Amino acid sequence: MRVGRNPDRTRTWKARILTTASTVLCLSFVPGCWDMRELNNRALVISSAIDMTDDGRICLTDQFAIPSALGQQGAGDPKKRFYTLSETGDTVQEAAQVLQTRQPRYIFIGHRRNIFFGEPTARQGLAHLLDEFTRNPESRLRTDVAVVDGRPGSDALKVPSIVEKLPSIAALKSRSVVGGGQPGSAFVDFLIASDNETSCPTMPLVKIVEQPEDYVAGSPSAQIAFVGRAVFNTQLKMVGKIDYEETVYRFWEMGRLTHQTFSVRLPGKEHSVSVYVNHMKSKILPVIRGHHLYVTVKMDGDGSLNESDASMDYMKPEPVKTVEDALDKKVADSVQHLISRVQQEYHTDIFNFDGATHNRYPFLWPSLEKEWKDLFTDATITVQAHVHIRTVGQTGLPLHHVTV
Amino acid sequence: MNGTTKISGIQMFFLMVTFNVALPIMEIITPTVKQAKQDAWMAAAIGTFVSMLFTYIALHISQKYPEESFVGCLRLVFGKFFGSILAILYAVQWMVVAGFAARQTTDFLMPALQLYETPRGVVLMCIFLLVAYAAMLGGVESIARCSEFLGMLVIATIALVVFFTINVQHLDYLLPIIQPHLARNLAVGSIPSMSFLTSSAPAMVLYPHLSDKNSYRTAVWGVGASGTILVMCTVATVATFGANLPAKIWNPFFMLARYISIADFIQNIDAIVIVIWFLSAFIRVALYAWLAVETTSDFLGTDIKWTAAFVCAVGFVISVIPASIVQSTILYPGWIIRRIVLPVLLLGVPALGIIIAYLKKGRLPTQKKKGRARLASR
Numbered sequence: 001m002r003v004g005r006n007p008d009r010t011r012t013w014k015a016r017i018l019t020t021a022s023t024v025l026c027l028s029f030v031p032g033c034w035d036m037r038e039l040n041n042r043a044l045v046i047s048s049a050i051d052m053t054d055d056g057r058i059c060l061t062d063q064f065a066i067p068s069a070l071g072q073q074g075a076g077d078p079k080k081r082f083y084t085l086s087e088t089g090d091t092v093q094e095a096a097q098v099l100q101t102r103q104p105r106y107i108f109i110g111h112r113r114n115i116f117f118g119e120p121t122a123r124q125g126l127a128h129l130l131d132e133f134t135r136n137p138e139s140r141l142r143t144d145v146a147v148v149d150g151r152p153g154s155d156a157l158k159v160p161s162i163v164e165k166l167p168s169i170a171a172l173k174s175r176s177v178v179g180g181g182q183p184g185s186a187f188v189d190f191l192i193a194s195d196n197e198t199s200c201p202t203m204p205l206v207k208i209v210e211q212p213e214d215y216v217a218g219s220p221s222a223q224i225a226f227v228g229r230a231v232f233n234t235q236l237k238m239v240g241k242i243d244y245e246e247t248v249y250r251f252w253e254m255g256r257l258t259h260q261t262f263s264v265r266l267p268g269k270e271h272s273v274s275v276y277v278n279h280m281k282s283k284i285l286p287v288i289r290g291h292h293l294y295v296t297v298k299m300d301g302d303g304s305l306n307e308s309d310a311s312m313d314y315m316k317p318e319p320v321k322t323v324e325d326a327l328d329k330k331v332a333d334s335v336q337h338l339i340s341r342v343q344q345e346y347h348t349d350i351f352n353f354d355g356a357t358h359n360r361y362p363f364l365w366p367s368l369e370k371e372w373k374d375l376f377t378d379a380t381i382t383v384q385a386h387v388h389i390r391t392v393g394q395t396g397l398p399l400h401h402v403t404v
Numbered sequence: 405m406n407g408t409t410k411i412s413g414i415q416m417f418f419l420m421v422t423f424n425v426a427l428p429i430m431e432i433i434t435p436t437v438k439q440a441k442q443d444a445w446m447a448a449a450i451g452t453f454v455s456m457l458f459t460y461i462a463l464h465i466s467q468k469y470p471e472e473s474f475v476g477c478l479r480l481v482f483g484k485f486f487g488s489i490l491a492i493l494y495a496v497q498w499m500v501v502a503g504f505a506a507r508q509t510t511d512f513l514m515p516a517l518q519l520y521e522t523p524r525g526v527v528l529m530c531i532f533l534l535v536a537y538a539a540m541l542g543g544v545e546s547i548a549r550c551s552e553f554l555g556m557l558v559i560a561t562i563a564l565v566v567f568f569t570i571n572v573q574h575l576d577y578l579l580p581i582i583q584p585h586l587a588r589n590l591a592v593g594s595i596p597s598m599s600f601l602t603s604s605a606p607a608m609v610l611y612p613h614l615s616d617k618n619s620y621r622t623a624v625w626g627v628g629a630s631g632t633i634l635v636m637c638t639v640a641t642v643a644t645f646g647a648n649l650p651a652k653i654w655n656p657f658f659m660l661a662r663y664i665s666i667a668d669f670i671q672n673i674d675a676i677v678i679v680i681w682f683l684s685a686f687i688r689v690a691l692y693a694w695l696a697v698e699t700t701s702d703f704l705g706t707d708i709k710w711t712a713a714f715v716c717a718v719g720f721v722i723s724v725i726p727a728s729i730v731q732s733t734i735l736y737p738g739w740i741i742r743r744i745v746l747p748v749l750l751l752g753v754p755a756l757g758i759i760i761a762y763l764k765k766g767r768l769p770t771q772k773k774k775g776r777a778r779l780a781s782r
Contacts, residue, residue: 029530034522110672137515142663142671182572184665192577192646359580366584 043105046082047168049116049153050129053088058129060095061086061154062107065166078160082167086154092132109138113184114168115145116153116206122230122238130236134191141191142184144172147230147238149207159208159222171224175204178226181256194236198372199355200348202229205241231346240346246338252299253335254352255282261306262387264330266322271310273323275303277387284356288364293379295353297335303327303387308398315396320389331385339381349376413619415548416610418555420603420626421633423691425558426684427505428600428630429637429657430512431733437642438651440593442578445638447590451597452631454751459627462604462754463620466611468761474609475702481757481764490753491703494605497745498696499715502689503722504736506531509685511729512655516678528723531686535693536716540709544613544694551687558684561677562633565657566640568664568673573643597634599737599746603627604754609695654729693719 047063061084069081085102089095100107115133117126133139148156161170176183186204193201209225228243229250242250251257259278266273280301287294305314305323312319339351354372358365368375411419432448440447469477474494479487510527513519519527538546583589607623614620641656644663650656658674658681665671693715701711726732 029526035517035519138518140662141659142665182665185572188572188645188649188663191649195646195648195652355576355579362580362582363584 037106041105042108043103045107045109045112046166047114047116047157047171048109048112049118049148049157050092050121051118051152051154052121052124057088057090058092058095059086059088059152059154060092060099061157062096062099063157063168064103078162078167081160081165084154084157092129093136109136110140112140112143113166113172115143115187116156117145117147117203118152118154119147119150119230119238121153122147122203122232125235125237126232127236130191133187141188144175144184144186144204145190146171146175146186146204146206149205149227149241151208155208156206156224159224161223162216162221167224171206174224175226178260181251181258193350194232194234196354197234198349198369198376199352200234200346200350201232201236202242202350203232205230229350231342231348231350233346233348239348242338242342245334246341249331249335249338250351252280252301252331253282253284253297253339255280262327262331264323264327266310266326269310271308271312273305273310273326274307275305275323275327275387275389277301277303284351284353286353286357286360288357288361288368291375293353293357293375294382295356295379296382296384297339299331299335299383299385301387303389305389305392307393311398313397314392320392324387324389327387328385331387332383335383335385336381339383343377343379343381347373347377349373353379410615411544411548411610411613412615413622415552416614416619417622417626417629418552419544419548419610419687419691420607420623421630422551422555422558422684422687423606424601424603424627424630424688425555425562425633426681427508427688428597428634429562430655430681431508431737432596432600432634433638433641433650433656434653435596436593436638437647437656440589441583441651442642442647443581443583443586443590444593444642444647444650445578445635446581447593448597448631448635448638450590451594452601452628452634454594454598455601455603455631456624456628458602458604458751458754459607460621460624461758462608463611463623465754465757465761466608467617467620468765470612470617473612473702474605474699477608478757481760488703490749491699494749495696495699495703497749498692498699499718500722501741501745502535502692502696502715502719504726504732505685505692506689506719507723507726507732509682509689510723511732512658513678513682513685516655516658517675525724528720531689532693532716532720532723534686535690535719536712538690539694539697539712539716543708544610544691544698547687547690547694550690554680554683554687557680559629559633561680562637565661565664565677566636568666568670569640569644569660571666572663573640575643577643577646578639595742595746596737597631599741599750601627601631601634602746602750604750606691606695608754609698654733689719 044065044067045062046065049061051059051061053059063082063084065082066080085099087095087099089098096107117129133143134141146156156171159167161167164170164173172183175186190201190203193199204226205228206224207227208222210222214221226244228241228247230238231240231242233239248257248260252260257280259276259280261274261276263272263274265271278301281299283298285296285298305320308314314320342348342350349372353376357368361368433444436447437444465481466477469480472480475487475491478490481487482490506528509531510524514522514524514527542549603623610623611617611620637657641650641660644660645653645656653659658678661677662674664673696715697708697712700706700715701708726736
């Protein structure tokens with residue numbers, strides 16, 4: 001029996017040694033010490049701003065969250081939830097490296113939500129500044145970008161938000177709330193438009209607004225407001241702006257707007273109405289005849305009439321028709337005006353006419369592409385808009401007495 | 405060795421899916437979009453179809469020699485001399501491709517997980533130790549069992565990424581469908597997907613291990629399923645990033661996973677995605693290594709354990725050779741795979757083989773007859 005057990009025993013011992021050895025080997029890899037970075041040792045960048053200095057260097061400003069302040073229940077002081085640090089360098093990463101020398105924690109940009117550029121910097125051109133935000137593996141494409149109207153980008157990072165814990169989240173959210181699309185999509189939209197010979201990119205334009213009438217406990221308040229879009233040319237230099245209302249029309253024209261309230265003055269009367277419009281759609285129909293581009297833009301949406309200062313009975317069809325006609329005319333005229341202004345002043349196709357023409361004339365496109373700037377500038381535009389008013393609010397006639 | 409380990413039809417299906425999903429999704433989209441722009445999904449679909457066709461052809465050859473192993477099959481079809489040369493070529497190619505697949509995996513994985521300090525060699529060594537373990541002890545049975553489980557996980561994860569990015573996808577980026585030189589762009593654009601998805605020779609090696617020889621079509625459907633996933637991913641990527649940007653991104657699908665944001669709440673899930681993706685990439689390395697082991701040991705008659713150790717050692721050495729990601733991910737697939745391996749080993753040999761097999765054995769294969777009879781009797 002003993003003789004019989006021996007080979008088994010040696011095999012067991014062999015197996016045991018092998019198991020122990022491989023377990024030890026495996027365990028030595030488990031901790032992953034090489035790249036271990038504790039969350040406690042990371043400084044979370046929530047926003048960055050890029051400005052060019054007078055001597056042509058890049059000034060990087062990072063906004064960091066203060067973790068202890070974020071964890072607090074209740075309000076807390078909005079100004080004490082974050083801090084900003086600035087440094088200069090020849091590249092963004094060089095500036096970040098210098099900045100790191102003053103920042104005891106490892107700078108982590110994976111959660112960056114917003115990048116601001118000062119208007120002077122944007123006018124000089126962004127082509128040499130953007131690479132870091134796309135190439136660096138830590139950086140995410142899901143971020144918003146914006147140009148700060150008339151001021152350096154770093155100013156936008158010093159504006160606290162009263163309601164949001166992280167001030168940059170406020171900027172991100174408010175763009176979405178006013179119908180500007182998914183939060184965090186502004187950068188990719190910019191990149192897609194800029195990677196194209198014919199279409200010109202735009203970026204949200206923000207302004208730091210201080211209203212003396214506002215009341216905020218303890219301090220004078222300022223907010224980051226969306227005031228339109230900065231228009232860039234194909235060299236990624238900012239060439240102009242369109243204001244908030246024009247931005248709304250442009251987004252509708254491109255089929256990207258989700259909802260908006262439009263106010264319109266009724267013809268012949270000193271009365272105004274406000275209509276909330278959603279389900280907004282648009283169609284761009286380009287036609288090439290000879291060497292000329294004709295574009296018809298058809299826009300429509302569903303409206304709810306929510307305010308009217310006229311003594312009109314909206315339980316009858318005629319007043320509703322009057323409002324519809326007035327609104328249609330206003331939208332069509334405004335879009336027409338916006339497009340011709342951009343055609344004359346900026347010569348940049350920011351309306352996706354190139355995409356529509358490409359779709360319609362795929363074989364002709366390579367030759368059209370080369371002279372697109374001229375084609376766009378000289379194009380004849382027709383805009384047709386129609387808002388179907390579906391509901392008129394809770395009342396027919398105003399409940400109060402209105403003297404006309 | 406043949407016939408000792410068996411895999412079922414469903415395992416074959418998931419083996420093909422897992423084998424063909426991970427690395428292709430990371431590597432095909434970029435070159436396909438570069439060539440075919442907004443029609444990349446069509447190019448990928450064409451590539452998938454061709455891959456399915458040639459996988460089927462290859463299996464048809466095996467079916468004519470159901471009792472033979474891959475090497476035996478080659479020798480019977482092409483004659484002893486040429487068959488042996490082809491067997492050596494396949495074995496060497498699989499050793500090399502196992503090394504490169506491992507290297508490509510770490511080239512994507514390590515920057516993505518921000519492993520800057522971790523030595524690459526250690527990661528590669530871990531991969532090959534595990535591959536050696538799988539090839540020595542379980543053989544294809546363990547790899548197939550693994551992929552049966554991982555396959556579903558990988559499909560679910562990828563479907564989740566595609567689904568979660570619907571809110572940022574603009575399908576109008578896929579227009580216009582017609583473009584100048586469409587046919588040429590589609591033909592050239594389908595080469596990358598063809599080179600990754602065509603599993604003709606691997607399917608022939610696997611064929612003798614099928615427990616039910618009539619279920620060989622599951623391999624073709626496995627290639628088809630992974631191709632369908634690839635087409636879905638291409639659509640999602642182009643619809644999100646447009647027809648130009650993905651051509652410049654190393655890894656557009658991973659970029660897409662990083663882009664996910666649902667209601668500002670579900671985001672940064674790329675860490676999970678990449679881990680599951682890595683499991684699938686590991687199956688690819690393991691199966692290539694096993695193919696090399698199986699073919700070598702069959703050809704030379706060597707012990708499977710020592711062959712496995714040898715193949716993994718060679719694979720490891722090859723995986724540390726490329727100097728940069730450009731060599732491993734652009735030059736190697738571009739020059740070696742697409743110009744030599746794809747036309748000769750993956751498409752040419754099966755096409756020539758089926759013709760010779762028909763000439764030698766006549767039209768009606770015995771197995772197929774049996775299969776039909778069985779189906780009819782039900």
